[in-house]
Amino acid sequence: MDANKMLYPWGHTRRFNAYTDYIRKVFGGRVQKLSIDAGFSCPNRDGTLSTSGCIFCNSEAFSPSYCLPEKSVSQQLEEGIIFHKTRYRRNQGYLAYFQAYSNTHGNLHRLQQLYEEALHYPGVLGLVIGTRPDCVDEAKLDYLAHLSENRYVSIEYGIESCYNKTLNLIARGHTFDQAVWALEESRKRNLNTCAHFILGLPGESREMILEQSHIISQLPITTVKLHQLQVLKNTVLEKMYLMESSKFKLYELEEYIDLVTDFVEKLNPGIVVERFTAEVPQRFLVAPDWGLLRTDQILERIEKRLEEKDTWQGKKQRIL
Numbered sequence: 001m002d003a004n005k006m007l008y009p010w011g012h013t014r015r016f017n018a019y020t021d022y023i024r025k026v027f028g029g030r031v032q033k034l035s036i037d038a039g040f041s042c043p044n045r046d047g048t049l050s051t052s053g054c055i056f057c058n059s060e061a062f063s064p065s066y067c068l069p070e071k072s073v074s075q076q077l078e079e080g081i082i083f084h085k086t087r088y089r090r091n092q093g094y095l096a097y098f099q100a101y102s103n104t105h106g107n108l109h110r111l112q113q114l115y116e117e118a119l120h121y122p123g124v125l126g127l128v129i130g131t132r133p134d135c136v137d138e139a140k141l142d143y144l145a146h147l148s149e150n151r152y153v154s155i156e157y158g159i160e161s162c163y164n165k166t167l168n169l170i171a172r173g174h175t176f177d178q179a180v181w182a183l184e185e186s187r188k189r190n191l192n193t194c195a196h197f198i199l200g201l202p203g204e205s206r207e208m209i210l211e212q213s214h215i216i217s218q219l220p221i222t223t224v225k226l227h228q229l230q231v232l233k234n235t236v237l238e239k240m241y242l243m244e245s246s247k248f249k250l251y252e253l254e255e256y257i258d259l260v261t262d263f264v265e266k267l268n269p270g271i272v273v274e275r276f277t278a279e280v281p282q283r284f285l286v287a288p289d290w291g292l293l294r295t296d297q298i299l300e301r302i303e304k305r306l307e308e309k310d311t312w313q314g315k316k317q318r319i320l
């Protein structure tokens with residue numbers, strides 16, 4: 001059979017289990033995420049664990065301009081809808097994306113108020129909640145499981161690496177075991193989960209990065225977000241990079257495409273891939289500079305490389 005026409009296990013002919021198709025299956029059409037900054041902090045910044053943050057983090061770089069914590073959740077949703085309406089006219093609805101910092105790092109009562117305000121907003125079909133694995137507990141997960149009986153709920157865990165040595169080096173303040181616990185407890189409650197990983201963290205060889213694909217494949221994850229290591233301005237990583245750039249392996253675009261296509265061919269085909277790369281405004285970026293290519297243009301090149309290699313997600317999955 002012509003591999004270009006092959007129907008893969010996820011039910012379409014793209015060579016990876018794409019998030020856009022997953023969303024279409026779940027909601028029957030296009031759904032837009034609307035970012036919200038609800039004024040949370042994170043234990044790595046507010047002094048609970050540390051005040052200096054993860055070495056790569058510049059949270060400003062990831063927040064759209066309409067997200068300001070001074071505005072209510074409803075106001076941010078309203079402005080987000082107006083912002084996206086002119087671009088995407090065929091939306092089925094919206095997902096309220098609690099994105100900035102750790103959005104379960106607060107008491108349960110406060111979380112309930114914020115999430116329920118979002119779910120009551122017209123057109124909002126569900127919640128996507130970005131957080132850290134050590135910022136959930138059984139009571140919070142039970143509450144989210146209760147919400148998910150009627151609405152879509154996904155918890156997006158920043159995990160970043162499967163190696164404790166790396167997590168220590170990047171000052172995450174949690175272990176990989178804590179991430180596994182959070183994912184397993186979420187799965188027990190039928191919650192959707194997204195796991196976020198950075199490929200190319202300091203100290204990780206190409207082999208170590210690729211081995212993570214096998215480890216991730218065993219985890220109870222609905223979707224995964226992958227992105228290249230970027231050195232951003234005003235971060236500890238920037239200082240480290242400027243002092244000893246020779247010790248850093250930052251992936252250039254072509255090398256990264258090669259890496260991420262090798263990564264995805266080892267990945268469990270049941271895991272949906274939300275994204276392969278990150279994009280930040282140029283003003284925040286120190287390195288690597290991939291030029292002005294948009295995410296969709298890079299995705300096209302990744303799909304082309306999968307075709308050239310005649311490979312696809314899960315082709316080399318390790319079966320235990």
Ligand code: SF4
Pocket residue numbers: 042043044045052053054057058059100101102132158
């Ligand atoms: S990456 Fe997340 S956990 Fe780390 S400092 Fe930034 S907001 Fe906090």
